[in-house]
Amino acid sequence: MSNWPANFMHALSEHGLDSDSVQRLKSEALEQATDHGLPPERVFGPATAYADRLARALRSTTVPPLPASGKESVALRLAGVSKRYGRRQVLRDVSLEVGRGESVAVVGANGSGKSTLLQICAGTVKPTSGTVERAVHVGYVPQSGGTAPFLTPSEHFELFAAARADSRGRGIATGLQLAAALGWRPRAKQPVGQLSGGTRQKLNVVLGELSRPELLLLDEPYQGFDHGAYVDLWTQIDRWRDTGTAVLIVSHMLSELDRVDRIVELDAPEE
């Protein structure tokens, strides 16, 4: 038999709630269950799922949005972009635009060049032909990797904050706030190498956002996410968009694509 109160408290802590709030919510839940004369799992369902719903409901009112830029303009424009590696054509004649305050999804079969397209947008890969126009400040979230396994999440926040000459304290505070918006409270001394795959990916998302980019490039950023984190990410994408950030997301989760403004489909790779 599961220990519902302990699981509930643990899940709430994992979502970044402080110990007083955790205790209070547990007491309230148990009181309600007692009032109904039923065990809490019968009233609220699984502890982790209920904690997840509660934490998200609380966060939606407590996490302040990023400041809106108030600009309406294009942050990314590709015209006739193609990429070829040797004889292999990876991308052919891709044109797209992403405006500030707009989210665009890129979909396509495996090998259709989605990740290459994002790397071209970020500037790490040069297109064989075509033009790329983009905003100055770009955030990039890779599918995986791109972190230092022996550093803690806070040390990553500190490091990335130096990109924009932010103080170490400000970088850590901003990073922790952004992590909380994804339902994650980093532990002070836990190195990244000891984090689960999903939590490491949350770190990647926070690092992409930390430098306050005008254009955010997300390459299937939800690898290893549980359902709650996945929902949180899309809520976060809505928030970025509402505050004027241009978001380009590579996704294969077609069920959520109604949440973006436009979809760009890449052609299947040549046989």
Place this chain on the structure above:
Amino acid sequence: MQAIAIARATFRELSRRHTALVMLVLLPLAFYLARRDIPFSAVVVLALGLGWAVSTLALFSTVNALELDGRLRIAGFTTPAILMGRLFAVMLIGVALSLGYLVLVIVDQDVARLGGVALMMLCAIVVGAPLGMAIGLLLRRELEGALALLIFLATQFMTNPEKLLARCLPLWSVRAVADWTMDLGGASWLRDGLIHAAATLAVLLVVIAFTSAFRLRIHPPHEVLGDDQDVLGPVGFDRPR
């Protein structure tokens, strides 16, 4: 500030790799103990071992950080800040190691010129660190890089320092300064050694500059989209919300 942030992160990472740190200390020490009964040779292999340890450290730090460095470049870090920050951290660790070994030499050996021993170690660090970084940037993989270092440094160990081949290898300066330190050669050996170290350092920095310009390059956009441009683009663009 960016270079300091990189140096701090590099220190933190290395300080948590306890086993690697122990190995780092043991490598030159093992060489020294193997030749302890031949005083001149013991000090030379100690300094060469230090160069080997430092170059290996730089190699692995560089290769392991390549993905992270790419993200830092996108976030706004400059390539010189990333590389100089890391190089500085590795060299400082090398200096800290060399201080310990210097004490060992003072206690355990009868050396004519102690300053010369310090100079040998400095040459090993100043050349070893950029050597490891250059190989890491060129080859981008740990095994290939470690084997390349092995080729350079093992050959350096085994080649007669008076042969041309030895002079073409990166740590020849250590052998040359050693001859002056042990009173086996005149001041010309010291001069040649220091010139060799400076020239090797210059060549390695050029290699680092060229390879990093390729590896960590952010291709500039054909046009930067600023704040004052039109809302609507030229091709079928929906007005943002």
